[in-house]
Each structure stands twice: as C-alpha cells, then as structure tokens.
Amino acid sequence: MGAGAAFPPQWKLADTGYLMTTTYRADSDTTPPSPCTARLQISGDVVTTIVLDLEGQVAASGRLKTADAFGIVDQVETAPAHRSRGLGNVVMRSLAPHALRLGADTGVLVPTDDGHRLYRALGWTVRTLVGGHEQCCKQRALTTSASTEPFSS
Secondary structure: OOHHHHOOOOOOOOOOEEEEEEEOOOOOOOOOOOOOEEEEEEEOOEEEEEEEOOOOOEEEEEEEEEEOOEEEEEEEEEOHHHOOOOHHHHHHHHHHHHHHHOOOOEEEEOOOHHHHHHHHHOOOEEEEEEOOHHHHHHHHHHOOOOOOOOOOO
C-alpha cells in the first residue's frame, strides 16, 4: 500500500523531519490534568483525540489513521498556553489503544523538531531523517543522537 493510499487528502507531510516508530501498548491512564477533559471522535479508521480546557477551547489534539499493521499519528498539537502540562502525552496515550483495536501494533510518525523530543520521552525511536537531501544532511550533522538503524521485524 502506497503512502498516498494511507493518508486522507487533507493530510500533508512536513518537508523535513524524523521518521519515528514505537510498539503500541494500551496505557492505563489517559485522563488529562484537571480542569481539562478529553473527548474522542471516530470516523472509520481515523481516531481524533481532543483535550478541552475549562472554557471548552481545544488545548491539545491529535489523530491516528491505520494502514495495515501501522497506526500513523498526525497533527498532534498543544495550544501555546497549555504546553508543558502533559497534554501531548495524554493525546498520544489515548490514541494507542485505538490503534491496537484497529489492528495496528506499530506506531509511525514524522514529527517536528519540537515534537521529536516529546516522542523520544514517550519511548518512540528515531529510525531516519526524512525530507530534502540537502536538509537531511544538515539535520544529520546536527542530530548526532538519532538512531538510524533499519526497521527490525
């Protein structure tokens, strides 16, 4: 299955980033810190987690699309006023059980530089850098801690 078939048309890949993977586990606590609340939207095999603040505004969100055994995570965002409160962690943990339910045991994402630090802290592994050749070479020189070992089966 090609990447184009795996993503809805409105999903866009970043120009450059890190290809990261993880093995999904059903984590136990997906409750956001008070006073935030979380809700889930499911449309076919796309799952969206939305964390709302006390006023009902979106504090954080993210979505998951499955493709065979892969759960592809996209557009995980935390509003600037709500950063460093663990909401991105809540979003990621809440998507994992749905990936497993849909038959995806391997998580895949291509985060930004800022996001890549969150995902590493959550146990995701950098597999390679992606993007234009020139930019990847510059990123590789700056990212000496990135693991570039091939996928294991």
